[in-house]
Amino acid sequence: MKGIRSKGRDIVAVLALVLTLSGVILFAENLGTRNHYTKYTDAFFDTFDTVVTVVGYAKSREEFNAYFERIHSRFLELHKMFDIYNGYEGMNNLKTVNDNAGIAPVKVSKEIVDLILFSKQWYTATGGKTNIALGAMLRIWHDYRERGVDDPEHAELPPLEELAEAAKHSSIDNVIVDVHNNTVYLADKDMRLDVGAVAKGFATELVARELEAGGVTSVLMSAGGNIRAVGFPLDGNRRWWSVGIHDPRKPMFSTESNLLGVIHIGDGESVATSGGYQRYYLVNGKAYHHIIDPDTLMPANRYLSVTVRARGADVADFLSTTFFVLPYETGRELAKKLQGVDVVWVFPDGTVVSTPGIEQSIGIADGPDAKLR
Ligand code: AMP
Ligand code: MG
Numbered sequence: 001m002k003g004i005r006s007k008g009r010d011i012v013a014v015l016a017l018v019l020t021l022s023g024v025i026l027f028a029e030n031l032g033t034r035n036h037y038t039k040y041t042d043a044f045f046d047t048f049d050t051v052v053t054v055v056g057y058a059k060s061r062e063e064f065n066a067y068f069e070r071i072h073s074r075f076l077e078l079h080k081m082f083d084i085y086n087g088y089e090g091m092n093n094l095k096t097v098n099d100n101a102g103i104a105p106v107k108v109s110k111e112i113v114d115l116i117l118f119s120k121q122w123y124t125a126t127g128g129k130t131n132i133a134l135g136a137m138l139r140i141w142h143d144y145r146e147r148g149v150d151d152p153e154h155a156e157l158p159p160l161e162e163l164a165e166a167a168k169h170s171s172i173d174n175v176i177v178d179v180h181n182n183t184v185y186l187a188d189k190d191m192r193l194d195v196g197a198v199a200k201g202f203a204t205e206l207v208a209r210e211l212e213a214g215g216v217t218s219v220l221m222s223a224g225g226n227i228r229a230v231g232f233p234l235d236g237n238r239r240w241w242s243v244g245i246h247d248p249r250k251p252m253f254s255t256e257s258n259l260l261g262v263i264h265i266g267d268g269e270s271v272a273t274s275g276g277y278q279r280y281y282l283v284n285g286k287a288y289h290h291i292i293d294p295d296t297l298m299p300a301n302r303y304l305s306v307t308v309r310a311r312g313a314d315v316a317d318f319l320s321t322t323f324f325v326l327p328y329e330t331g332r333e334l335a336k337k338l339q340g341v342d343v344v345w346v347f348p349d350g351t352v353v354s355t356p357g358i359e360q361s362i363g364i365a366d367g368p369d370a371k372l373r
Pocket of ligand 2: 316319
């Protein structure tokens, strides 16, 4: 693994799972069974348009299966709540909220209220680049992208005037939450919510906390590249999990190393990656991806990918999208201000830069402005 500092046998790893659309690779250490715990792995593909992978140390397959099933059913519930495209019999979800823009407040679950409050709070704390109220504008990009993927010959860019018109309806102050009555009201009939930047991480964090409350002690979850550690691996060796970060210049599936580096995360910590290489379509041979800079209304093009390590999968997910849009200097300042947050930026020319806290694990030995290779 060129350019990456090995930490002895901790990284003498057998690559077990490559996660599609994730940018992140989980390692399964070749350490066998210790302390009567065995490592189990399973995955499901039917929530949040992505793969959710669970790695856990348990005393038996039955024990692992029991909490894996709990994770799966909880993700199914949260997926329905946070879905903006489909309605479900007998429940109000975010599509219901969107459909009632300018009409009426909608009674929703506590999870939806908390997701919206979280997103509003972090919008304010980070300068407003990740804005869940941009749904109307993001929907236009989404529809052009879907059509472009289905029919590449006729792929087109959305007209800027159309995007600009929709983006006028994105004031976060018009997202009105009543915490006493658990209602959400969009006070602009043309506004729509899009929680794609934060929903997966938020769901992952919620489920992780529920596992902790239920006494689960050793799990690593990944929802489309939003990784959250519960406890540490019960292999008798380590107090951290090893998470491989995909090199955005290399193919997702490869027999050769396609890693940028390995990040270690401990109990309660998370890693999230945002990248333009994950979801995109081609127009006249040029790729247009899914993370939109609210200032230009075009895909942000400063980096190939940005990876964030933070406490909480909700925070890491929100921040990876935010740092992906923010100019480097502004991002660096923000990372300094937000304590306990580490960032790895990969620039289009291949330059890799990280905050000091993560330099060692990502393998950048020569300081924050060094090239990895
Ligand atoms: P992520 O992969 O976590 O970086 O999130 C990307 C998703 O967030 C996109 O697919 C959109 O649904 C949504 N999104 C894109 N740009 C923005 C933005 N500037 N603010 C809020 N959400 C966004
Ligand atoms: Mg995100």
